[in-house]
Amino acid sequence: xxxxxxxxxxxxxxxxxxxxxxxxIGLAIGIVTIWAVVYRTKSKxxxxxxxxxxxxxxxxxxxxxxxxxxxxxxxQPPPGT
Numbered sequence: 314x315x316x317x318x319x320x321x322x323x324x325x326x327x328x329x330x331x332x333x334x335x336x337x338i339g340l341a342i343g344i345v346t347i348w349a350v351v352y353r354t355k356s357k358x359x360x361x362x363x364x365x366x367x368x369x370x371x372x373x374x375x376x377x378x379x380x381x382x383x384x385x386x387x388x389q390p391p392p393g394t
Contacts, residue, residue, distance in 0.1 A: 375381065385391070
């Protein structure tokens with residue numbers, strides 16, 4: 314005996330199952346629609362600050378800094394120690 318079977322099989326039981334399925338699908342579609350509308354309105358409010366590339370400082374080139382520093386003697390300790 315199937316525990317999920319309705320006690321009175323017939324047309325009314327079929328329509329009841331059909332109604333429950335339609336209600337479940339409609340509820341799922343409604344939840345997804347509400348979620349999409351809420352998510353969409355939140356994403357519109359969020360703006361990223363655009364960077365202005367022409368005002369950004371660049372690292373200086375070797376020519377601007379005067380070239381590489383002179384080679385250090387391997388026997389001499391590094392400066393600052």
